Amino acid sequence: MSNQPREQWGSRVGFLFAAIGSAIGLGNIWRFPGEAYNNGGGAFLLPYLIALLTAGLPLLILEYTVGRRYRKSPPAAFRQLTKPAQAIGWWQVFICFVIASYYAVIVAWAVRYTFFSVDRAWGEDPAGFFAGDFLQSSDPGAGISSYVGGVFWPLLFVWAVVLVILGLGVRKGIEKANIFFIPLLVLFFVVLVVRAVTLDGAAKGLDALFTPDWGALTDGSVWVAAYGQIFFSLSIGFGIMVTYASYLRRKSDLTGSALVAGFANSSFEILAGIGVFATLGFMAQASGVGVNEVAESGVGLAFIAFPTVISQMPLGGLFGVLFFLSLAIAGLTSLVSIVEVVISSVRDRTGMRRGPAVAIVGGLVAVASLAVFPTNAGLNILDACDHFINQYGIVLAALAFLIVVGWVLRKLKPLQANADATSAVRLGLWWRICLGVVTPLVLAWMMVDSLRQEFSENYGGMPTSFLIWSGWGIAGGALILGVLVALIPWRNGPEPEDPVDEEVAEPAVESGKEER
Ligand code: PFF
Secondary structure (H helix, E strand, O other): OOOOOOOOOOOHHHHHHHHHHHHOOHHHHHHHHHHHHHOOHHHHHHHHHHHHHHHHHHHHHHHHHHHHHHOOOHHHHHHHHOHHHHHHHHHHHHHHHHHHHHHHHHHHHHHHHHHHHHHOOOOOOHHHHHHHHHOOOOOOOOOOOOEOHHHHHHHHHHHHHHHHHHHOHHHHHHHHHHHHHHHHHHHHHHHHHHHHHOOOOHHHHHHHHHOOOHHHHHOHHHHHHHHHHHHHHOOOOOOHHHHHHOOOOOOOOOHHHHHHHHHHHHHHHHHHHHHHHHHHHHHHHHOOOOHHHHOOOHHHHHHHHHHHHHHHOOOHHHHHHHHHHHHHHHHHHHHHHHHHHHHHHHHHHHOOOHHHHHHHHHHHHHHHHHHHOOEOOHHHHHHHHHHHHHHHHHHHHHHHHHHHHHHHOOOHHHHHHHHHOOOOOOOOHHHHHHHHHHHHHHHHHHHHHHHHHHHHOOHHHOOHHHHHHHHHHHHHHHHHHHHHHHHOOOOOOOOOOOOHHHOOOOOOOOOHHHHO
């Protein structure tokens, strides 16, 4: 273990911007609107809010507390709770590795589409252009046979930016980048939304999004969707928040920060829902169809539906540039946070300095990403990886963590005391009930629900042979690798097991300068 002092955020605002930058990502812009629309419209806001209060915020606070308490990234922090728990940390590290490798590609597409917007390069057929001309995508199962330069170069650019930001460190890189990008993102987005709601047909779109279908509330899958959205959207279960909180000062407020980050994220999400559905309403009106016929989410929304709208609307080019830039910025700040988990974990384990760690570890993620995704099979691999690693990686790792902390070690009480000692808002029994009972039950239920679907039909109609390696293989591989790395003995790692019970309130060693 190195004796370099741990890096620290320059200010509370810096930490908040970074946490919000991580949370606000593609999930907010293209996932939330579709989830809300498909799961009861306006009525979805109720399970969504309940999920935020009973699982999202409590878990966010727990991750902040563990990170700040142990001042380490997930493997080393969990190891201090109990040695075997470091396997969960490494599992998360491999999950982050995989997610980073494909998430970067989407950011790269957004960068490319920012330029395509200027002259509407997709022409008359945005769908054909995206999968054909641009991605040169082939059928799943066709194997990797060609390389796509048009994706490779923007991807290389994205990785260069990410690695430079990470190379500059927590304060000069991550914090500064977020303080710059997040206000810019909000500005772009507000302009976009104002434009969208003043389009013809906007009201039709908003009606479609917000008209409540109260009957949906009795459908279990709507609740699963709400919890799933909250987990993904707040970036919890990835190890990101543990890592970011490990750079906090010892006395920093935790619960207040979690509330700010959580509500900022949800506000942005709802804003995005309004912008997206107002735009879809315009599109439906312009083509004389119902909003249900144009409602899309994910890749199809951003790279097919939006280009279609951009071609139809007055000043569409400008709208397109703002939209794709927003997507790229939102994605970039999330990408930075997820790669930092991998880098920080390896540093905590090996004592490597930031520079070499960014070059070697960050470089490795970049190389994997550049090797696999700018190919004819890239789109399909991305789709399968994304589905499986989220359903059977993030969700399961979060469940394992809660079972270990809440049930096996029974550490929720001392962790609560640790958070309370420095926070403006005090936690109560409700916090422990949410984490000890509600969240694990919901996560387990989500698991069963998605397994049931998995076995009833192949995800995305893809061939089983393809899903075995690109889906199950990658998700299972992350777990196996996590356990294997955890088995390597630590020679001079951090002092093992350090029961949090013994030290409730931290000695106040608050001195930014000397600790830096
Ligand atoms: N909260 C992020 C989002 O909404 O997109 C989740 C995330 C995904 C964070 C991928 C980081 C990441 F690389």
